[in-house]
Amino acid sequence: MAQRMWSGVPVPESGVSRYRGTFRDSRTGPGAEQVCTGTIDMTDNRPGQRFSVTWNVTGGKACPVIGQTVTLNLVAALPRPDGRGDFTPVSVDQWNGGTQSSTWRGWRVVSADGFLNCRATPNGSIRRTYNAGDPITAFRDRSGLAMTTSNGAPWLRTADNCLVRANARFVQPTNSF
Numbered sequence: 001m002a003q004r005m006w007s008g009v010p011v012p013e014s015g016v017s018r019y020r021g022t023f024r025d026s027r028t029g030p031g032a033e034q035v036c037t038g039t040i041d042m043t044d045n046r047p048g049q050r051f052s053v054t055w056n057v058t059g060g061k062a063c064p065v066i067g068q069t070v071t072l073n074l075v076a077a078l079p080r081p082d083g084r085g086d087f088t089p090v091s092v093d094q095w096n097g098g099t100q101s102s103t104w105r106g107w108r109v110v111s112a113d114g115f116l117n118c119r120a121t122p123n124g125s126i127r128r129t130y131n132a133g134d135p136i137t138a139f140r141d142r143s144g145l146a147m148t149t150s151n152g153a154p155w156l157r158t159a160d161n162c163l164v165r166a167n168a169r170f171v172q173p174t175n176s177f
Contacts, residue, residue, distance in 0.1 A: 017043070017044035017174075018041070018043045018044070019040075019042040019043075020039070020041050020042075021039070021040055022037065022039055022040065023037065023039070023055060024036075024037050025037075033061065033062065034060070034061065035060040035061040035062070036057050036059075036065060036066070037057070037060045037063075038055060038056045038058040038060075039055075039056045039058065040054070040055055041054045041056075051073075052071055052072065052073045052074065053071070053072050054069060054070070054071040054072075055069065055070045055071075056069045057069070057070075078172075078174070079092040079173045081168040084167075085169055086153070086154050086166060086167050086168075087147075087167065087168070087173070088147070088149075088154050088166075089145070089147040089154065092147060092166070092173070103138045103139075103156070104138065105138050105140075106135065106138075106173060107136040107137070107138065107156065107172065107174060108133065108134070108136065108171065108172050108174045109130045109132050109133060109134045109164075109170065110168075110169075110170065110171060111170045111171075112169070114131065115129050115130065115131055115132065116130045116131075116132075116164055116165075116170050117129055117164075118158055118160060118162035118163065118164050119164075120162060121150075122148070122151075122153070122155045124163075127160070127161075127162035128160055128162060130164070136156075136158050136159075137158065137159040138157065138158065139157035139158055139159055140159070146158075147166065148163070154166040154167075
């Protein structure tokens, strides 16, 4: 049986999400127990497109790869909009097991005019305005779902408790650590 644990803190960088910490990876079962430990560095190199994970193995018990560094460059598995550019509940709500589900948490404003209004209700009064490039976090309540639909158009409730149009012209999903 394999066990993986990692811990650390996010490292802020301009336009790039980065997480640095430690890891412990163990294998038990037939044969000798193996435990590898070291540092881990996760970088969102191109937000919303690609990220990398680097493990630097520095120790452990019967670990066959001490002193080695492994890097994986991964393509982000982000929600995709439909043919109209809409991010619908089908594409952004994730099943977490059992009866739990949640809306994709991390978003970034990409509106071509440089700002995005966040409204009290769909097409309602403006509560606040986000600037292009601003990160947005989906609202989290007991249900875990932050999407609503009005007149066939999907809207995303943000952590600021207001709604933005869930369309690729205005927002894009991101990987957030």
